[in-house]
Amino acid sequence: MSKQEDEDEKRLYQCAKKYEKIVKQFDELMEIMNDRSRPLKRRRRPSSSSKGSWKAPRPASPIEAENKEAFVHTITKFLHDLRAKTDVDFSTSTTYPD
Numbered sequence: 499m500s501k502q503e504d505e506d507e508k509r510l511y512q513c514a515k516k517y518e519k520i521v522k523q524f525d526e527l528m529e530i531m532n533d534r535s536r537p538l539k540r541r542r543r544p545s546s547s548s549k550g551s552w553k554a555p556r557p558a559s560p561i562e563a564e565n566k567e568a569f570v571h572t573i574t575k576f577l578h579d580l581r582a583k584t585d586v587d588f589s590t591s592t593t594y595p596d
Contacts, residue, residue: 517584524577531570 521577524573531566
């Protein structure tokens with residue numbers, strides 16, 4: 499293998515590692531978003547008006563929920579496209595001419 503091919507392999511490996519990290523972070527984001535869509539157990543917060551009562555946070559509006567879903571959909575599509583492109587690029591770059 500030539501020096502150029504070695505450098506290309508190193509760059510490809512680094513890109514693959516970065517891609518894996520992005521996918522892991524995306525999976526964590528999806529888990530967070532899924533957790534937010536489930537009913538949460540509310541912690542009690544002391545209120546100045548009455549000591550024994552608590553006030554639940556305002557639930558997300560339908561528009562906020564739609565925005566979150568659109569955001570997740572956009573990121574999902576981007577990552578799937580990126581994965582498909584990376585898979586194609588990786589398969590074509592690992593073949594060496596004889």
